[in-house]
Amino acid sequence: AALGLPGSAAAVPAPREVERSVTDIVPVPVEAKADPKANFTLTPLTVIRAGQGAGDVAAYLRGLLRTSTGYALPVVQRSAGLPAISLEVGHADPRVGTEGYQLDVAKSGVTLKADTAAGLFEGVQSLRQLLPATIDAKSVQFRASWTVAGGSVLDYPRFGYRGAMLDVARHFFTPSQVKLYIDQIAQYKINTLHLHLADDQGWRIEIKSWPRLATEGGKGAVDGDPGGYYTQAEYKDIVAYAASRHITIVPEIDMPGHTNAAQATYAELNCDGVAVPPRTDTEVGYSSLCISSPTTYKFVEDVIRELAAITPGKYLGIGGDEAHSTTDADYKTFYQKVSPLVAKYGKLITGWHEISKTQPPASAIPQYWDQGGANADVAAAAARGNKILMSPSNHAYLDMKYNAQTPLGQDWAGLVEVKDAYDWDPATLVDGVGESSVAGVEAPLWTETLRTSDNLEYMAFPRLAGIAEIGWSPQASHNWDAYRERLAKQAPRWQAQGIDFYRSPQVDWR
């Protein structure tokens, strides 16, 4: 355009290429040694060699490389002298554990080793970042040179639980939108997606024994926007898709508060037997299940039983936040009855940190959403052996505005710029909750103000990458100045992937 040549190649700027290195990977690896003389170049002759147990990850990698390169790389058992990307389960350094990997890029080929398919999958996400950003383009890139940056990586996570949460209750997101988000978070080694499936404004999962929960209770959304729900078949399909990305779904039904949608649908869930009006505003803390009613526990057990049956993951979320309309005594009574129901159907509990005061079993994971410092109930839970999941709202809440001008989101926990999302340590956040009491981190995305996938992307990126790095990388590697440099280099990848991200002035985007 500058040359005044309409329609010339110069008029359409391609995402700018940046130098790549094993030391630039996000989340930053435990050990990485660059060797610029050991770059490997992918050609149509490259093969993907999959050892035993590596077939699924090999097929995923093949798919990842297929569109932009145009190469249909064969997955083979023996490379027969051809240049190969080799995926092997076993023979890795013991330090890699259940999710780590070893990656070696040499001129002659790429070798990825792990102890599990999950580890290989995370290694593939690292490998992906060593290729040009256009590897993620949605059409064939004829002029690209597919060079993998040379060197070696040995990597494994700091925490086993690295989560994202999506609120599909305030606004509904279709199965394909959820799958898109799954792909976006998987690239940063997130291994858990918590789905907030029910709240005051909508119920989003089919429950066959209470069929109107979804068909009626799922109709609305915030501001009267259209709702929706997942059939159990659709939910299982989301679970399977997530599993193919080594992500476990943790379904949450919020209770005993945040239950207006259910109580508007079934009159018998109210103490006076009268259905409450449906609501589409964003107030919190006004609803409560009827704690003294046997019907309540019949309802909760039916929901837990059906949800447990379609959820292969260990954890089931039973809410517990902001139950301002439930007395403390009722709150405790409620969980004394509900907590054993989760165990009865073979699952473990996750819940918002308020459940700590009900003395849940040591296997339960309270999720901390306050802003750090003292919390006697959470500290006591940690002392009893509970692991705490960290999602401090002033750092990890992806629905907080970045700055006062951010058109989307809320600000009750403050403004959360990219640096705020990155600059915290889960092991020193809450008094009495040290490293060994931390299950991991989670980045919740509440959707009162978010309606589209573009909206989700704008709030999640770049902050999600920072939370992911806190969950994966060693605390000793924590360094904002180094992080912002590495983060800047992710932008061309987001562009290639079509992710609409926030160009924070805190980062010198390339």
Ligand code: TNX
């Ligand atoms: C508080 S934090 C909530 C949610 C809202 C969110 C909005 C927590 C456990 N509950 O009900 O969606 O704020 O930021």
